[in-house]
Amino acid sequence: MQQAAPQLNYRRLVFATALCCLMFELVLARLVDFHLGADNAYLALPIAFLGLALGSLYIHFRPATLEKFNIQRELAILVTLCVAGLLFAFVLFSWVMPVTSTMVIAKQLDYLAKKTAVFIVIMVLPFFSFGRILTSMYQLRRDEIGSIYAADLLGAALACALTPVAFHFGGLPTVVIVLIVLSFVPLLLACPDKRSRIMVAVVGLVVAVGSERLVDYADRTVSYEQWGTKGTYVELERAWNEHSRVALVKRLSPKKGGKPSYAIIHNNSRSNVHVWGYHDRDREARILQGMDAAWVMGREPKNILVMFAGTGAEMIRFDELSHRQATITGVEINGLVKKLGRESEAIQSYNIAEFLDQDRINLVIDEGRHFLTTRPEGTKYDLIYLGSNAATTATTGYTTKYLDTVEAYHTYLDLLAPGGTMIFDHQPLQKRMFNLREVFVQRGLEDFENRVIVVDDPNRGDDDMILSPDGFTDEEIEKVWAAARSKNKKLRRRIRYLKAKNVRGQRYRDAIEGAPGETFVDDRPFMKDLNRDEYELIPPEGKKKTLAWYITWIKITTVVILSGIALLFIGVAALKRDSRAPIPVLFYLLVTGFCFMLCEVAIMAKLELFLTQPLLSMAAVLSLFLLTSGVGSAIYPRLEKLHDTRVIAGLAVIAVVIVMFVLDWMVGNLLYLPVALKLVLATVATAPLGVVLGLFYPHLVSCLVDQDRAQTVSISYGLSTLSSVVGSAYALAAMIDVGFNALLKQAALGYVALLVIAFVYQAAGGKWLSRVRG
Incomplete structure (x- = not known):
């Protein structure tokens, strides 16, 4: 059996190869998330392990390959597959099979299935090569299995430590280029002489420079052909960080002479951020809906918390409703959203920076639960607003789902001032009601059915829930009733649940008054089952x-x-x-x-x-x-x-x-x-x-x-x-x-x-x- 030259350090080769392999796996997770959508993000681990397993089994079924094992040739093949796979995926899914908006993804499932199949085939190949190389080196150095296996694990561990840092400073395109450079390192270490090492280094540099240009161009020219929503979308700015690809998009109205609108989107539009303008004006609460509800009832919130704040759109609305008398805190996890809202020239007329610079306004960049649990002692909010459908998807890899658990609702209520209001705006409500009922039981609160009001929003798919743990006064109920039955037809709203007026639609009566339902906790935060x-x-x-x-x-x-x-x-x-x-x-x-x-x-x-x-x-x-x-x-x-x-x-x-x-x-x-x-x-x-x-x-x-x-x-x-x-x-x-x-x-x-x-x-x-x- 021919073995590699004795001067080769197998532990060093295994370490470098494993480092590249695990970094590729982490990059794969982000590629899947962006190009295939959040619902397919979990495929990264199975794809990687499947490729490794197939490569290993190839060596087992064809043991003769060990007799011809040439480490330089195998590593050259690995470099080719890594570079080609990354570039092909980035270009293909930017231009030929581009992103699909989650708003229309149900209509394009066949398209998504085709993308998924292509992606799996492309990405299994590099991991197949990784599996062949690692297994061969294990077999050739089986007497040193402890140290060889340790080198594999330590190289992979270093990749895991380095990759988040690279994502933080440059996002996916940067990490792709870093990975392309690193994929040349094992080949460089395996080169037998100085001349071949110089050749590999030069080729690696040229490939890295060319790849950076191609990836940057593909990223700047992502097609919106398959978005499937009405109107034409133009991407104005984009940036990457450890959370997602964030883009400012202008929507051209399909109506002749219609004004354009703007949105900030994450990855494949699984989350859209409203962009609303600040005009330093007052607004009167005339319509019974989630954001206006507290003022319709005659309450005057002075300290307001807005979760999932984005660029501060809802914060602007609350500022207008409070006649600029409230202190408003918003929480947003992705700093790029705030940065684009403040600094993008295309929306300077929206005056977002002017709004956020006020002393009363504070848009905090933090993970939601971390923010809630780090509030100074004595912090209380008169109004807590949740305006996102955070946990209804059976998706892993996003901390927003932990903002709708029993533990999270306990934290919200700890921060809610006496007589305060919680608003669940435009969200499926039944399962959230089961969670809230459990929280009420655990806190010794009774009469849950008289502490909630559910209002229909005819322009959106889900209803709004108004929660007041201290209940509603008779005067507040009459104001809600009057607002819902406004003489102005455009201002009328259908109340779906208000026990004091005996409005108890079957849909919510069972959830509020019936048998307790399944609750969702930090150990199992998903609100949608398989x-x-x-x-x-x-x-x-x-x-x-x-x-x-x-x-x-x-x-x-x-x-x-x-x-x-x-x-x-x-x-x-x-x-x-x-x-x-x-x-x-x-x-x-x-x-x-x-x-x-x-x-x-x-x-x-x-x-x-x-x-x-x-x-x-x-x-x-x-x-x-x-x-x-x-x-x-x-x-x-x-x-x-x-x-x-x-x-x-x-x-x-x-x-x-x-x-x-x-x-x-x-x-x-x-x-x-x-x-x-x-x-x-x-x-x-x-x-x-x-x-x-x-x-x-x-x-x-x-x-x-x-x-x-x-x-x-x-x-x-x-x-x-x-x-x-x-x-x-x-x-x-x-x-x-x-x-x-x-x-x-x-x-x-x-x-x-x-x-x-x-x-x-x-x-x-x-x-x-x-x-x-x-």
Whole structure:
């Protein structure tokens, strides 16, 4: 067998390759989010693991490739696939198959499905190459598996630490260029002489410069052809940060002579920010709707809080209604929104900067729950306004969903002044009502049905809810009633629920007065379930395809297909008698790979709220798990007392249970801490579990080597990765229905099953899960 030149440092090569691989995975998550939409963002992990698994299994099924293994050639292929895949995706989805507005996505599901299929094919290829290279180096250096596997994990951990920093300073285009440059590093390290290193460096520089020009041009010329909304849209400005791509868009009216309007959009328009002008004027409350309701009732809020504030549009409205007498605080997570609103020349006439510069006005850039939990003692608001449909989508990776949980509603009520008002503007209300009813019960408040009023908005899809925990006076109810029945037909509004007037439509009567419904908490914040009962792998022709149907179908179908692929390869691998994994080894690999992803995804989701940013949570958890797993892998050879499957499985059970309770306590009590300190606490909380999980793979490889079955190393890595593919897809879908702690409990049960099997197997004299004692 030909091996690479002895001067090559395999640990260094593995480290650099793994760094590129994990950075590509994080970039993939943002590419999916922007180009395919929030509902497909979860595909990043399964795509990456599927490619890695297929590359590993390729080596297993074609062992002759190891005899011809040429590290320089393989790394050159990897560079080509990485650069070509990134550039092709960026250009294709900017010009040929551009973004689709979420407002019309239900009408373009077939188009979205085509984009998804193309994206998966493009992105699986680089990870296939990563899998081939890493598996080959594992096989060639199997006697050093502890240090080699540690180098893999440490390189990946560094990628996770560096990527959020790059996103913060330049967004996705910058990170794409950084990744293109880094993809040349492994090839540079593998070059045998100075001349070839100079050639690779020059080619890398030229490719990087050309890629930067192409990506920047594609990003500046994104097509809005498929937006599907009325009117013509022109993008005026755009910028990227760690949250999203933010663009200021001008809408040209389809009516001749009509005035243009402006909006600020995030990524593929999953969130649109109103842009309203400030004219230093007063407004009288004449119409019964969410924003005007407090003034219609005769209340005069003096301290107002606006969540999801954007550029301050609703803040301007409240300023006019209060006759410029109120102190108004807005909370917006994305600083680019505020920056575009203040500084864009196209909307200077809107006077947004003039409005925000007033002493009474404060637009805060912060994650919502972090803002709420860090208010100075004694802070009270007369009016709290929630104007976003935050948690109704079954989407992961966005902290807005944590602003509609039971815990969040407790925090709102803690900050609401006596006699204060909460407004839920233009939102589906039934499930929010169940949450509020639970909060009332927990706080000892009664008579919920007399503390809410629901008003119809005929111009929008959802209703407005007015909540007053202290109730409404008879005079306020009469004012509401009079406003709704205005003599001016244009000002009339239909009241959908007002118990004092016996207006109790069936839709809201059941939610307000009927049996308590399902509540949503920080451990399970999703208000839309997967509709598993109606799922069909191949839907019948003519079936109505809604966005809710698509969300369920794509998530469950991904799990079904990946599980089928896993079973197929396991079956085929079992046909090769000399290199197949024994049944106990197969069980070990499937359980540990699957449960590893249950732990990783669940902890990532739990820390999403704690660390205030989804990308930071994803990068931090991946980094912590990889780093600590790398430590576990590196120290494994020196821990002879842990060279036993039963011991490692038992430690994993204990570590999963402990981390679940510790994270629950941290999320419930420490949200107010600075992010830097919370990162330290997250590290301390998850490190023991990461170290334990890092012991599993080197332990198994060592067992195989001890039993003279080193030829099964490639299939062991492939099957472990393949089970991680299924585990990640399952976890990202299942947590929508069952919550995050349920995933950790399932992982603990998986390790318990491994523990029991190991006890029984080794008691019966089985050899495959044990080290050979000297």
